[in-house]
Amino acid sequence: MKPPEVLTLTPGKRVLFLTKDPGLIRRQLSGELDLRMKDLRVEDLLDDINTDAMTPAWVCFDYKPEDIARNAYAGLIVNGERLFPADALRNGNFEVIVSGYRKGVGSSRETATQCEVFSGIRIAVAASFAPIHAGNNINQGLLMADHAMLARLQAGEGVPLREFYEDHDPITQLIIREGGLFPFSKAVARGEVELPVPHNAPRPMTMGEKILARHMRGVGDDERYIKPGDAVVVDVDGGYTHEFTTAQVHYFLEQEYGSDYEIPNPGKFAVFEDHLIYADDVQRMRPFMDKIETLRTMQRSFQQHTGCRDFSAKDNISPGICHEVAREFIIDPGDLIQATDSHTCMGGVNNALAWGVGATEYANLVHSGFTTVEVSESIRFELTGTLQPNVTAKDVMLHILLHYAKPQLTLDRIIEFTGPGVRSLSLDERATLANMATECSARTAIVEADEKTFEWIAAMRPGADIDALRARAVSPDPGAEYAGGVHTVDLSTIEPMVAHPGDPDHGIPSDPTNGASVEEIGDVAIDIAYAGSCTAGKIDDFLFYHQVAKEAVDAGLRVAEGVKFYVQFGSQAVERFARENGLVDTFERAGAIVLNPGCGACIGCGPGVSEVGEQVTVSAINRNYKGRSGPGKLWLASPLTVAASAFTGRIVAYQPGMFETRSEPLRYNAATIDPNITN
Ligand code: SF4
Numbered sequence: 001m002k003p004p005e006v007l008t009l010t011p012g013k014r015v016l017f018l019t020k021d022p023g024l025i026r027r028q029l030s031g032e033l034d035l036r037m038k039d040l041r042v043e044d045l046l047d048d049i050n051t052d053a054m055t056p057a058w059v060c061f062d063y064k065p066e067d068i069a070r071n072a073y074a075g076l077i078v079n080g081e082r083l084f085p086a087d088a089l090r091n092g093n094f095e096v097i098v099s100g101y102r103k104g105v106g107s108s109r110e111t112a113t114q115c116e117v118f119s120g121i122r123i124a125v126a127a128s129f130a131p132i133h134a135g136n137n138i139n140q141g142l143l144m145a146d147h148a149m150l151a152r153l154q155a156g157e158g159v160p161l162r163e164f165y166e167d168h169d170p171i172t173q174l175i176i177r178e179g180g181l182f183p184f185s186k187a188v189a190r191g192e193v194e195l196p197v198p199h200n201a202p203r204p205m206t207m208g209e210k211i212l213a214r215h216m217r218g219v220g221d222d223e224r225y226i227k228p229g230d231a232v233v234v235d236v237d238g239g240y241t242h243e244f245t246t247a248q249v250h251y252f253l254e255q256e257y258g259s260d261y262e263i264p265n266p267g268k269f270a271v272f273e274d275h276l277i278y279a280d281d282v283q284r285m286r287p288f289m290d291k292i293e294t295l296r297t298m299q300r301s302f303q304q305h306t307g308c309r310d311f312s313a314k315d316n317i318s319p320g321i322c323h324e325v326a327r328e329f330i331i332d333p334g335d336l337i338q339a340t341d342s343h344t345c346m347g348g349v350n351n352a353l354a355w356g357v358g359a360t361e362y363a364n365l366v367h368s369g370f371t372t373v374e375v376s377e378s379i380r381f382e383l384t385g386t387l388q389p390n391v392t393a394k395d396v397m398l399h400i401l402l403h404y405a406k407p408q409l410t411l412d413r414i415i416e417f418t419g420p421g422v423r424s425l426s427l428d429e430r431a432t433l434a435n436m437a438t439e440c441s442a443r444t445a446i447v448e449a450d451e452k453t454f455e456w457i458a459a460m461r462p463g464a465d466i467d468a469l470r471a472r473a474v475s476p477d478p479g480a481e482y483a484g485g486v487h488t489v490d491l492s493t494i495e496p497m498v499a500h501p502g503d504p505d506h507g508i509p510s511d512p513t514n515g516a517s518v519e520e521i522g523d524v525a526i527d528i529a530y531a532g533s534c535t536a537g538k539i540d541d542f543l544f545y546h547q548v549a550k551e552a553v554d555a556g557l558r559v560a561e562g563v564k565f566y567v568q569f570g571s572q573a574v575e576r577f578a579r580e581n582g583l584v585d586t587f588e589r590a591g592a593i594v595l596n597p598g599c600g601a602c603i604g605c606g607p608g609v610s611e612v613g614e615q616v617t618v619s620a621i622n623r624n625y626k627g628r629s630g631p632g633k634l635w636l637a638s639p640l641t642v643a644a645s646a647f648t649g650r651i652v653a654y655q656p657g658m659f660e661t662r663s664e665p666l667r668y669n670a671a672t673i674d675p676n677i678t679n
Pocket of ligand 1: 600
């Protein structure tokens with residue numbers, strides 16, 4: 001619904017202040033207390049409310065926003081109890097919710113916005129909002145205001161709608177004025193809205209700018225020049241959802257366009273069953289199996305209804321993680337790809353522009369074929385040199401996370417990887433670079449293409465036309481502008497790295513930017529080594545795991561006593577390679593646990609998760625946020641480090657030949673030697 005041109009508070013409706021004092025929140029929820037902005041300071045309000053606190057993962061197993069709203073703020077726990085009991089926000093008769101700085105940090109889940117909107121909130125007030133959360137609010141038609149505007153509203157003043165949108169780009173202004181993304185798209189379809197088109201003089205462009213300019217609607221071929229900050233309407237080449245997100249997309253489309261809705265290009269879009277497929281192997285997920293089954297059923301309905309490409313599980317085995325399969329079979333150079341997952345950026349390895357979006361945005365673009373984008377700034381990493389034999393692209397990204405993402409140089413920018421160092425890497429290793437752009441809080445990443453790129457895609461898709469792939473690829477123009485700078489990274493100087501699990505007692509969160517060299521972390525004993533995920537479940541990752549495992553097995557070793565070493569394929573293509581080339585045989589001889597393709601432990605939904613807080617995991621996945629893969633402490637590391645640590649029982653950097661030269665005091669357990677293995 002379109003918001004009025006002048007906003008006032010509705011008589012009888014209430015304002016909820018999320019105060020640092022939980023007692024005040026309780027009294028407001030019970031109806032005993034109503035507060036006013038003039039009675040409070042901004043410092044009295046909660047800062048950094050994260051989206052997990054607003055809608056924890058278990059709440060997201062519901063797909064209807066009205067059901068999600070029943071458990072709004074279920075993650076705010078005080079003294080072991082929910083501060084917001086079920087239905088508390090909805091039953092409070094609130095229309096405004098007020099907090100401090102950085103509202104909506106954390107994951108990009110759109111459910112955080114839905115829980116407020118479907119509880120009756122129409123204005124969110126905060127000192128600042130996390131960018132992705134702010135975008136979700138705009139798409140859902142939730143107006144955002146600051147504390148001064150609230151004080152005026154509570155004083156009975158009308159605040160012009162213009163004040164809610166005037167600081168945004170021209171297209172976002174239109175979305176806010178129409179009341180959200182769906183109403184905006186319908187107005188565009190009816191011809192009621194005239195979309196602004198940037199008219200820039202010819203200028204050198206980055207790879208990201210070139211791809212967006214190529215997809216821009218409403219301009220002639222000689223006008224395809226854009227710059228950061230431009231708002232553009234772009235055609236989307238393709239995308240995908242998975243069983244954690246598809247149900248909402250289907251539901252939203254039915255709600256907006258009726259149960260007979262259609263999507264115009266189903267062959268360009270796909271569904272995957274990869275995230276929750278092994279959830280029933282995890283004890284704490286079992287209470288939610290009915291809801292997970294509903295999500296699967298909804299995804300099947302969506303696929304049958306739309307005729308989109310189907311990558312469902314067969315015989316309860318996933319075809320693979322969506323991002324791995326998408327780069328194998330779907331994404332071409334020069335494509336603009338949007339999918340409902342934050343690691344969609346991995347598609348940048350194919351020289352495409354790809355990033356994750358919320359369910360509303362995806363539903364809208366899959367229905368209309370286009371989306372709106374504010375052009376991001378770029379940052380470029382010019383890679384030189386070659387990696388040392390015990391270093392991988394994962395170490396490069398942990399280095400970039402520490403030195404460039406931590407000081408926010410990559411924030412909301414498009415990362416470009418270019419240079420001879422990129423060309424020295426395999427496509428699988430380049431995919432790791434692109435994959436972890438989201439951990440850098442970047443918009444996405446794109447890797448410059450070379451002949452290896454086209455040959456790799458053609459090898460995965462027999463019959464692909466290499467000349468056509470080459471013609472679609474983009475390179476940066478000389479003189480293109482990089483607001484984040486151009487940074488040379490000499491690959492030969494990178495050491496084996498980890499990201500440590502932080503120190504919550506001293507306010508250091510578990511974060512992928514917690515980089516350290518393996519050398520400097522001291523003696524860290526492990527219980528679990530996990531080898532898999534979209535970041536590290538590719539063929540080259542399996543060659544890394546195997547390189548270490550083979551050396552260990554040849555030296556008569558098995559996985560260290562007390563350690564579980566899980567090995568999980570990124571896709572069925574990876575599994576086929578690993579089985580046909582004897583890799584799986586080696587893993588089994590080493591005592592590793594070999595798992596079917598899929599996300600699994602990476603999202604806390606499969607074998608390999610920790611069970612108690614004392615357990616220590618070294619993992620090749622991409623993020624170590626607390627609780628993501630079980631309650632234990634999780635260290636991020638490269639495939640080589642993970643595999644080497646599995647055999648030593650401690651986090652160690654791999655050294656070629658390390659298991660033969662036993663003069664070094666490696667603390668693996670000699671009792672693990674398998675008498676059945678001959679050298
Ligand atoms: S493997 Fe992990 S990071 Fe990758 S898509 Fe699955 S859950 Fe997300």
